[in-house]
Amino acid sequence: MKTVIVVGAGIWGASLALRLAETGWRVTLVEQHLPGHVRQASAGETRLLRCSHGIDDWYARMAWKARDAWRRLGERAGEELYHEAGLMWFAGTPDGWESASARVLKNLDIPCEVLDPADGARFFPEFRGDDLSFLLWEPNSGVIRARRATQVTARLAAAAGVRLVRARAVPVTGEAAPYECAVDLGGEVLRADRVVWACGAWLPELFDTPLTVTKQDTVHFAVPAPWTTPGVPAWVDYDASAYGHGDVDGVGMKATSDAQGVPYEPEHGERIVDAASVERSRGYLRRRFPSLAGAPVLFSQVCQYALTPDTEWIVAETSPGVWLLGGDSGHGFKHAPVLAEYVAGVLDGGYEPEPRFGLHERVPARGLRTRGDIR
Template sequence: MSRALVIGAGVFGLSLARELAGRGRSVDLVDPRPAGAGSGPSYADTRILRCAHGPDRFYARSAWRARTLWRELEAETGERFLHPTGALLLATGPDTGWERASLGTLRDLGIPVEHVPAAALPGRFPGCTAHGVSFAVHEPGGAVLAARTAMRALAASAARHGVRTTVGTAVPDGEGARVDGRLHTADLVVWAVGPALPVLFPGLTGVVAERQDSYWLTARGPWAAGGPAWIDRSAEMYGVPALGGAATVKIVPDSVATDLAHVHAAVAAGELPPHARRYVATRFPALAEAPVERREECAYAWSPDEHFVLDRLPGTRDGWLVGGDSGHGFKHGPAWARYVADVLDGTAEPLPRFALRGPSAAPGAHREPPGEES
């Protein structure tokens, strides 16, 4: 039986370990924390699942496929973590080309989507104003994933498939990995280490570790409990409604920092940044003065062109790097794992977009909306 060693138990690594084991490989998974109980970016509270990716068909198909696979994981484990809230893209600002392209692409692929005129927005989604909105793109199949619960379900399923987990810190060592001083080798070694990628493999990719803060506000008004997840790409804001009777909603200004010690240095922990507070007051008036209940920090691995990374590790026979989630990777987890496993099995070719690329990779070549994974 072929042996695989997967380093990293975030959503990419854990999903891949489970997928490889399901295909008959003997799989060992290494992470500093027990699988399903981590503290990295895959273990924040919520993730938005939307299929809109501008004109990009690969990511749109992947997200739609992942929705089905997440549902299958719910059925397998008895856990409930996919909340079918829908997802709403607000087309604001002078350039709405990304939203228009998303609408056309989803229609072409047969993924449920609808165009919502600005005038109809307040009636369709009470509590949300149409201020500055040209139109909206509504995905009725969009959802919010309760990430920690999803990761727990992935870990349980992986264990049932035979994945063995070692708790420890891994560093590259030739063809294998040295885990707390002990060398581990396998026929296949995959490094799926999230924000640690540029630390362990400096110079190989343009991936940098970034951090973003999410703010949980007291839920008020009709939008709080009944609205969809939403993204305003131009304003660099997104949010999640209160789920399952929760008393808070999540608001995320797309402010990031490569200094992971802090993001909003001048903003107290219990305050929403002023520009975000102004946005909320305009877009969701009932939340204008809602207090911040808590703040959550989230790191992710950002690629300059915002494509994922899937390529061989130079200098090894069968070592691979997988990562570069760029703040939009979580929702793809199980579908991305199937694609990666196909590549590793030799039944699919890795797309050039995923190849190793240095810091000079063109920013904006593939522009995603805010990193709605935190």
């Protein structure tokens, strides 16, 4: 039986462990805390699933496939992990990210609709879109219950035979080390046919990678009844670097800036949301949904992005059998079950990963989430 060690039980590592266990691998999953612990990027209460990725059709196809995967996983777990609330893009210009996205989605037969800004009033209890060119509606996109989905995936992985080990792993050092498929758990060395380091924002501590880790504050507001899902869709404003969704499960309406935050250390960094982040979120509500400008903050969370300069991921072999899986760049949750299938195919020797996921020098490029700057 082929053996593999996956380090990191965030959604990427846990999904990969599950996939590999179900396709004939003996899997050890090493996690320094518990799956779903609040420091990991995967432990956000919610994450959006959207298919639009500008001109890029690879990620659009992945996201569309992932929608089915999340629905199936939810059925298997006996709970709704993915809430198909629909998702609205607010397009500030006629020929930007959203119009490119609409073309790609139409080519791929992924349902979407271009709407007039005035149509926003049909979807949101209150909507101000006089600064917008158009709206792009994705009826089959929505909100993933992220932390819960991570815990469920890890539980399903264990049920599929994955051995979960609680320890901090580091690469093995010494003369043979670069050629060893092994991890050091503080004295005990584990060996396998393959090792995958799926360590999220902790990856740069362990390997030389083109990653910047940033602090990201998320803010949820207490809102009145008409703003709860299923009635209210998720939304993204690419040019304003803002996104959110209606109140899901009583954690409030998310309205958050996607602007790249300050450098951050994921293990010891204080998880206190800045007052400026709350004000930025409020500023967006004031502009788009004015009656919510005075809504109190109900819940807030600090998380971190592990960003590559071009926001493309890292799926790269550093020495025979040793793989890095990271650089999710703040848009990886939705794809996890499908990415796991893709990476499992790579580990099985079926194909090489896309060249764009390599460890080459990355050229900064237009973000695959939003513009990512403060406006």
